Amino acid sequence: MKYLQFFAMLMGILSISINTAGQRNTEGTITPKMLDQIKQSVDYNSNTKALINAISNDDIQKLALNRANEGKVDMYFSNRVNTKGITDQKSSGRCWLYTGLNVMRIQVIERNEMEGFELSQTYPFFWDQLEKANLFLEGIIQTADKPLDDKRVDWLLKNPIGDGGQWTGVVDIIEKYGLVPADIMPDNKNTESTRWMSRLLRRKLREQAIDLRLMQANGEKIKALQQQKVEMLGEIYRILVLSLGEPPAEFNWRYKKTNGDITTLTSYTPMSFYKDFVAVDLTDYVMFMNDPSREFNKLYEIDYDRHMYEGRNWLYINLPADDIKAFAKNSILGNEAMYFSCDVGKQLNRDKGTLDVNNYNYDDLFGVQFGMDKAERIQTFESGSSHGMALVAVDLDEHGNTRKWLLENSWGAKAGYNGFLVMTEAWFNEYMFRLVIRKKYVAEDILKILDTEPILLPPWDPMFAPEE
DSSP, X not given: OHHHHHHHHHHHHHHHHHHHHHTOOOTTSOXXXXXXXXXXXXXXXXXXXXXXXHHHTSOHHHHHBOGGGTTSSOSOOSEEOOOOOOOBOOBSSOHHHHHHHHHHHHHHHHHTTBSOOOBOSHHHHHHHHHHHHHHHHHHHHHTTTSOTTSHHHHHHHHOSOOSOBOHHHHHHHHHHHOOOBTTTSOOOHHHHBOHHHHHHHXXXXXXHHHHHHHHHHTTOOXXXXXXXXXXXXXXXXXXXXXXXXXXXXXXXXXXXXXXXXXXXXXXXXXXXXXXXXXXXXXXXXXXEEOOTTSOSSEEEXXXXXXXXXXXXXXXXXXXXXXXXXXXXXXXXHTTOOEEEEEOTTTTEETTTTEEOTTSBOXXXXXXXXXXXXXXXXXXXXXXXXXXXXXXXXEEEOTTSOEEEEEEEOSBOTTSTBTTEEEEEHHXXXXXXXXXXXXXXXXXXXXXXXXXXXXXXXXXXXXXXXXXX
């Protein structure tokens, strides 16, 4: 009987669909007449035929390379932060973590007179993944009574976990779990290539989400769901330990100084190492954004854009690019690098290591104008923050005006310009998004904005775009 009822219901739905389809408005369809008009946009002359042959048989970016722009960007900088070594995130989306740690390690190397040094990216990444899993499951518990097509539930299930992130995650994870040197918990296959581990974590978390929602539907209270969550996190922890190794609770470590001396072997916990040896106050920084689609000189917060349940949402002051540049220049002159994020894929010449709006000319190649400004690109999801790097140098002219900037990347020493990317002024204006800078380099009137009530944006806002 149930099958007959289901079949009758299905036939009714099909009948409604057929009737509805028969009444559709066809004014928007591509008719033969409209197609003839569209086809007139292509004149099949000899130039067009040559372009078809070239573009269909080669890489579009190579063909769009603007030879007239060659040699216009040099690699010299008037002011540069002292840096040592280039890191490599390999096939992972941990640039946010590399960038935050690279900004810190520059200070650690100089203060402790070290030949070289690298903080473990695997150690904080382990805790980042566990905390993100807990954040997701708590979100599922809090929305368990809502339908699957609820906007927040839909967003959660599409974004259960990932290896990307941003500055507030760096701060929260380190302040809770501390740090260790890279040789204490080095990278392995699954941190260098996070794809499979991330896939399995997402699969398991979505499965756990369904189980939690079923518990709620069956009348279980929130307390019971949260008790079940603890067992679920045990499964996540097991995947992480088997994939990344167990994080050390304590360790012994020493290093070689620039004068050749070997320091005394010292016992640390990750937290004592962070507080006593790294000793960088992560609360003494402010984050800026350049988003011309919204009002400047306002404080914004993105809901759920954080790495842990009790952590801080991404909070930033929206400023014009020129104001951000002025503060960035102050920091470099003070020999302090900054956390910088941008839409790195736009107009990037990987071979030369340059970021310049004139690197590629797609307009002339296709005879089609690509004309959106930065605000329009943000509003349509065409552009967003996709990669984090350390901003380490600025080139000033004789009047103190900025010409270009230097970014320490985490793609290895062979990528770009010896591991660095050179960014022009025009590119900074168009594709820079976030900058994290020590407060002492920022004007007092700007810092006062931090005391105002932030404008809360939803997690599906275009600005929610964790770096990879």
